[in-house]
Amino acid sequence: MTNPSTGSGRRVLVCIKRVPDLGGEISLTADGMSVDDSSLGHTVSPHEECAVELAISVAKDTGGEATVLTLGTSDATEQLRNALALGCTGAVLVEADPGAYGPADVASAIAEVVRDHEAAGTTYDLVLVGNDASDTGDFQVGVRLAYLLDRPVVAGVSMLSVEGGSPDTVTASGLGPDGGTEVFEVPLPAVLTVMEGGIEPRYPSIPGRMKAKKIQVEERTPVAEPAGSGRLRLRLPEAAPSQVTVLGEGPEAAAAVVDLFEELGVLR
């Protein structure tokens, strides 16, 4: 099967999520329902950075196209533009408050886009999502999406290749439970959830950024009302008062460290 819209080139849809870039301490909003991100930068998770990289590589290797999608507020255009600067050639913003969306709602909203694009002549051979969102950590959007689209799905893929196997399949691999690598040959079209680690994400180039600015982002509003996630509230773990004894700063502290090792009796 070749893609009717791009011949032998593969069309890939990669789904990302704008999340706060958590450094040190986090605080919650007054209602306790979300992270107060007003003073934080935003990013996408490492899993999704790798998913974008894989999407672009597959598109480039086959002469196809990679489209990036997100469900979020208009602020998430920043993350779409970043993916466009890396080499995606189309972008879709499903404009909605992501906090109101549970994992099943997100999967439905993505499925709607896939179906609409297909009806308009664009079939995605692969839909890539991150293994789990770094904020909500639901571990299920990709699987739910696959069922909605009646496509096979593999979770936790870190490498993939569209060459070598049959033209209608993708070879995907990821870490197995015993630390070995599990290899899947999945018939296309398929959904894969991507785990970081198999591939180094590229950096955007200046011409890439310039080009990205000119690409029109498709803006949509989802049709269905979200059911929500069932969240009652967020809670931060109780911070125990720090009991730390600082032995020093920099290499000068080495003697104090070795004194401690001696005191603890851990030296042979």
Place this chain on the structure above:
Amino acid sequence: MTDSTSSGSTVLVLVETTDEGIVEVSQETLTFARDLGDVRAVVIGSAAPVVSKQLGDLGVSEVRLVEGPGFEAYAAAAWAGAVVAAQQDGQVRAVVAAGTPRGNEVLAHVAVRLGVAMAANVVEIGSTDPLTVSRQVLGGAAMEELRLTDEVAVLSVAGHACEPRLVEPPTTPAVETLTVEVPEADLRARVVRTEPGEPDESGGLKTARVVVGAGRGAGSADGFKDLLELTELLDGALGVSRVVTSLGWRPHHEQVGQTGSRVSPDLYVACGISGAIQHWAGMSSSKTIVAINSDPDAPMVTKAHYAVIGDLHEIVPAITEELRRRRSA
């Protein structure tokens, strides 16, 4: 938490096994599940003889042993079909698995097939009626309290949410073999081959008196030379955070944390590890924790007993040099 085994409802637990028996996180999950009702375990494929004894030690009432030609190689959809088949008789109010990559993947399929929500990485049951749970979000930096309103709750249990606890006396679970026919569509995504990883040497890690931990601060796959030297001088073992194995810098069997080994050495030297819950869960019971980190506000530093602030690539060589100097003195 108390064990309630008389509530009249059943909780189905997907158990992951190896040739050595039930994996540790599944043992924890079986323990955790006892709070939700009588435990029915589902084991897929062949089970080592030691597994049935372990299931009894962990208080399991009944076992569904799933067989069939569709289970020779792993396919998440096929496993989910088996779990759903094992769920179908009796009053199963919850389907539970360990929050491993495989556990979460299979449960996501199960949740779709049952038409219900799924809660990943649960650490605590808030109330049972209505069912509310706390689960890890933001990589463990926060908990989400979540209500599960469906007739059947589907949830995975975060690694090290509890310790495996044996029941006394052990139960003698009723074992029923379930032959499950797998539709072709459920085998579309299945393992066609596996490639072995590095040999598993985590036995040394789990029993070492000293563990030198290394995180993102190591910087690259080439950033471990000094750390390995320190490990050797302390006659210890190297343990690493998830990001280190994810990035392919070190083999998986060296990973300490929720999805790796749990260690409790006399001394844990955490070098360039921020101290995310994922990692903390695997080493928090160490007797003495020394953090070496450039960020004085990193959770690992504030939670440690002792800390040195600065670049591990400067501090670790200085420590090894000092150790050598005193040794030769």
